[in-house]
Amino acid sequence: MTYWKLGCNWGSGNPDFYDLLIKESIVICAHHRMRKGDYVAITRGYTVIGLALITRERTSSTSHPELKADFEKKSIEYEDWNYVAPAKIWTLPEELVFEYHLQQGIRQIQNSDTIEKICFRINKLMGKQLVVNCAKLLKANHNLILTGAPGTGKTYLAKEIAKELGVMDEDCELVQFHPCYDYTDFVEGLRPVKVDEKLGFERKDGVFKEFCKKAFVDQKDPFERGYKKLVEIIKKSPKEIYNYRASDSNNKAFDLSYDGKDIIFIRYEGDNNRAAYKDRLRKLYYHYIRQGITDFGHLNRSDMEKVVGCSIDYTNYRSILQEIYELQAESNEVKPYVFIIDEINRGEISKIFGELFYSIDSGYRGSKGKVCTQYQNLVPDDDIFSDGFFVPENVYIIGTMNDIDRSVEAIDFAMRRRFAWKEITALERQSMLDDADAWGGNKPDQSVIDEIKRRMNNLNDCIIDKSAGGDVTRQERIGLTEAYQIGASYFLKLSMYNNNFDELWNNHLKGLLYEYLRGTADIEKKMERLYSAYSK
Numbered sequence: 001m002t003y004w005k006l007g008c009n010w011g012s013g014n015p016d017f018y019d020l021l022i023k024e025s026i027v028i029c030a031h032h033r034m035r036k037g038d039y040v041a042i043t044r045g046y047t048v049i050g051l052a053l054i055t056r057e058r059t060s061s062t063s064h065p066e067l068k069a070d071f072e073k074k075s076i077e078y079e080d081w082n083y084v085a086p087a088k089i090w091t092l093p094e095e096l097v098f099e100y101h102l103q104q105g106i107r108q109i110q111n112s113d114t115i116e117k118i119c120f121r122i123n124k125l126m127g128k129q130l131v132v133n134c135a136k137l138l139k140a141n142h143n144l145i146l147t148g149a150p151g152t153g154k155t156y157l158a159k160e161i162a163k164e165l166g167v168m169d170e171d172c173e174l175v176q177f178h179p180c181y182d183y184t185d186f187v188e189g190l191r192p193v194k195v196d197e198k199l200g201f202e203r204k205d206g207v208f209k210e211f212c213k214k215a216f217v218d219q220k221d222p223f224e225r226g227y228k229k230l231v232e233i234i235k236k237s238p239k240e241i242y243n244y245r246a247s248d249s250n251n252k253a254f255d256l257s258y259d260g261k262d263i264i265f266i267r268y269e270g271d272n273n274r275a276a277y278k279d280r281l282r283k284l285y286y287h288y289i290r291q292g293i294t295d296f297g298h299l300n301r302s303d304m305e306k307v308v309g310c311s312i313d314y315t316n317y318r319s320i321l322q323e324i325y326e327l328q329a330e331s332n333e334v335k336p337y338v339f340i341i342d343e344i345n346r347g348e349i350s351k352i353f354g355e356l357f358y359s360i361d362s363g364y365r366g367s368k369g370k371v372c373t374q375y376q377n378l379v380p381d382d383d384i385f386s387d388g389f390f391v392p393e394n395v396y397i398i399g400t401m402n403d404i405d406r407s408v409e410a411i412d413f414a415m416r417r418r419f420a421w422k423e424i425t426a427l428e429r430q431s432m433l434d435d436a437d438a439w440g441g442n443k444p445d446q447s448v449i450d451e452i453k454r455r456m457n458n459l460n461d462c463i464i465d466k467s468a469g470g471d472v473t474r475q476e477r478i479g480l481t482e483a484y485q486i487g488a489s490y491f492l493k494l495s496m497y498n499n500n501f502d503e504l505w506n507n508h509l510k511g512l513l514y515e516y517l518r519g520t521a522d523i524e525k526k527m528e529r530l531y532s533a534y535s536k
Contacts, residue, residue: 001037001038001039001450001453001454001457002034002035002038002039002108003038003039003040003041003108003109003114003115003118004032004034004038004039004040004041004106004107004108004109005040005041005043005100005102005106005107005108005109006027006028006040006041006042006043006052006106007043007044007105007106008021008042008043008044008049009044010075010076010105011075014074014075015073015074015075016044017074017076018042018044018049018050020070020074021042021050021052021087021089022050022089022091023070024067024070024084025086025087025088025089026084026085026086026087027040027042027052027054027084027085027087027089028061028076028082028083028084028106029058029082029083029084029085029106030081030082030083030105030106031081031082031083032083032106032108034054034058034083034085035054035057035058036054036055036056036057036085037053037054037453037454037457038053038054039051039052039053039054039118039119039122040052040053040054040087041100041109041114041118042089043100043102046099046100046101046102047097047098047099047100048092048097048098048099048100049091049092049097050089050090050091050092051089051090051092051118051121051122051125052087052088052089052090053087053088053122053126054085054086054087055085055086055087055088056085056086057085058083058084058085059083059084059085060080060081060082060083060084061077061078061079061080061082061083061084062078062079062080064084067084090121090122090125090126090129092121092125096121096124096125098117098121100114112446112447115446115450116446119434119446119449120434122431122434123431123432123434123435126428126430126431127160127431127432127435130157130424130428130429131157131160131161131164132164133422134146134157134161134164134422135161135164135165137420137422138161138165138396138398138420139165139396140420141362141419141420142360142362142365142395142396142397143360143362143396143397143399143418143419143420144161144396144397144398144399144419144420144421144422145344145398145399145400145401145419145420145421145422146158146398146399146400146401146422146424147400147401147402147403147421147422147423147424148402148403148423148424148425148426148483148487149402149403149404149424149425149426149482149483149484149485149486149487150402150404150486150487150489150490151426151486151487151488151489151490152424152425152426152428152429152487152488152489153424153429153432153438153487153488153489154400154401154424155174155340155342155400156432156438157424157429158174158338158340158342158398158400159172159174159340161338161398162338162340162396162398165336165338165396166335166336167335167336167337167338168228168231168232168235168335171214171215171218171228171335171336171337171338172337172338172339172340173207173211173337173338173339173340174340174341174342175207175208175339175340175341175342176341176342176343176346177341177342177343177344177345177346177347177352178343178346178347179346179347179348181347181348181352182347182348182351182352183206183351183352183353183354183374184206185206185207185352186206186207186208186209186352186353187206187208187209187352187353187354187356187373187374187389188203188204188205188206188209188373188374188375188379189203189204189206189375190202190203190204190375191203191204203375203378203379208339208356209373209385209389211337211339211395212389212390212391212392212395213384213385214337215337215392215394215395216384216392217384218334218335218337218394219334219335219392219393219394222289222328222329223281223282223285223286223324223328225327225328225334225335226323226324226325226326226327226328226329227278227281227282227324228335229324229327229328229330230242230256230263230320230323230324230327231258231263233327234256234257234258234263235258240257240258241255241256241257242255242256242257243255244256244265244319244320244323254266254316254319256320259275261278262275262276262277262278263275263276263278263281263320264276265313265316265320274313274316276313276316276317276320280308280312280317281317281320281321281324283307283308284304284307284308284317284321285321285324285325287307288321289325294325295322296318296319296321296322296325297318297319297322298318299314299318299321301314304317304318334393334394335394336394336395336396337392337394337395337396338395338396338397338398339395339396339397339398340397340398340399340400341397341398341399341400342400343400343401343402343405344399344400344401344411345399345401345402345405345411346401346405349411349412349415350412350415353415354373354374355371355372355373355374356371356389356391357414357415357418358371359371359389359390359391360391360397360418361418362418365390365391365392365393365395366390366391366392366393367390368390369390369391370387370388370389370390371388371389371390372388372389373385373388373389376388376389397419399419402483403423403483404483404484404516425482425485426456426460426482426485426486426487426488427457427460429487429488430453430456430488432488432489432492433449433452433453433488433491433492434449438488438492439492439495440495442495443495444494444495444499448494448499451501452491452494454536455501455534455535455536456486456488456491458533458534458536459486459509459530459533459534460482460485460486461533462478462529462530462532462533462534463478463480463484463485463486463513463530464478464480464481464482464484464485465477465478465479472529475521475522475525476522476525476526476529477526478517478526478529478530479520480516480517484516486509486512490504490508490509490512491504493507493508501534501535505531505534509534510527510531513527513530514527
């Protein structure tokens with residue numbers, strides 16, 4: 001892998017051709033040996049305004065007659081020696097633009113600091129674009145399955161998609177399906193209970209029904225909406241401390257934090273942390289709202305303490321109540337909730353979802369998709385789903401699965417058509433290798449990252465026989481598809497072996513690839529080819 005700089009105007013007074021690169025999704029190579037997988041920093045003057053990843057090998061510009069008119073218009077030589085290469089191009093947002101003082105034209109980049117800047121930005125752009133695209137797909141369909149090769153970080157990506165939708169950690173649930181998982185775990189079922197030393201059974205909500213109940217309450221509960229908005233403001237504040245300034249002069253300023261359960265207020269330096277308990281805030285909020293009171297700044301102390309049945313810091317409580325009321329009134333937008341099902345194809349889908357095949361359909365969300373569950377006669381009258389269960393409109397489902405899992409056929413067509421599908425490729429998620437968080441504090445030098453990418457690309461090309469020449473017989477061809485390519489997550493294990501690539505091969509990749517090839521002819525020769533490609 002090589003890094004290049006491409007200036008986007010050649011010669012004094014000649015027109016800038018960055019718009020042409022964007023329109024045609026190409027980079028201009030001239031006589032330089034730019035190759036597939038190389039990165040290009042596109043400059044205007046000394047400013048890097050865009051980055052490109054070359055996606056296919058270069059060809060002469062004269063083999064593209066559609067470029068001739070534009071090349072002449074932009075004063076670019078339309079000659080046999082002037083090569084072009086297809087590329088994925090990202091225009092840098094203002095905060096990622098940087099300076100690189102190097103001679104104009106095309107040059108290979110050798111400076112390690114500049115290469116690191118390019119890799120950091122590519123990681124940001126590739127990862128962000130994928131997350132944004134998947135979030136749009138999920139928003140439009142309500143149900144999304146991320147599929148692809150193993151080790152491509154699909155579960156991590158699912159969590160990033162949830163964040164892109166603005167979902168807080170407590171509004172995102174993750175479960176993992178397995179062969180023993182069933183309807184009683186997911187929707188509802190009978191669970192053993194001990195009453196008066198005797199064993200009995202009672203109906204219990206499963207994890208998904210409980211999650212939907214929480215999402216529906218938030219959808220219809222203005223207090224919950226305002227409270228969560230306040231918690232979100234606290235979490236986004238410097239050091240997660242919100243300096244609250246009351247609009248009412250009767251109530252003084254104080255700091256607010258959040259301990260994961262309740263809001264904590266600090267009135268002055270050295271003050272002991274005091275909690276504004278959520279259940280008390282809720283009780284007070286609805287007590288006064290039902291009376292038509294929305295100005296909480298002048299509430300009577302004794303009346304407030306009578307409502308909650310104990311002594312409270314009433315001035316702080318009424319300021320927080322006022323803030324909650326104003327925040328919920330500002331936004332009628334319903335908060336989204338995301339339910340992630342990891343390895344969705346490893347469970348027996350029909351048995352787990354039951355009658356919910358109908359309710360999870362994006363066209364039947366809400367009460368119009370209401371169904372009677374298998375234990376409907378045992379649901380109490382005061383339950384919000386007492387007359388039938390439905391999936392609220394603000395619930396989004398993301399499933400993850402590996403294409404090559406033997407249990408992939410467990411997802412039948414009825415379920416498949418209720419989900420949008422997005423394939424996550426090994427190359428698409430290679431940007432994980434540039435993410436320091438993915439390495440857990442053990443990220444190697446950039447030279448090692450570059451070597452990983454080179455070996456990974458060579459191995460994955462060999463897996464699909466992309467690099468097979470005429471000297472490779474039909475029997476020696478690997479014969480696998482992109483679904484069997486090796487994802488970046490496998491290479492994150494390299495830090496366990498002090499960056500020893502042979503140990504990574506022997507302990508992780510060799511056995512995996514051998515299983516992929518089990519039952520085919522000439523396995524040993526094929527393994528030799530794979531190892532040779534990995535070692536290049």
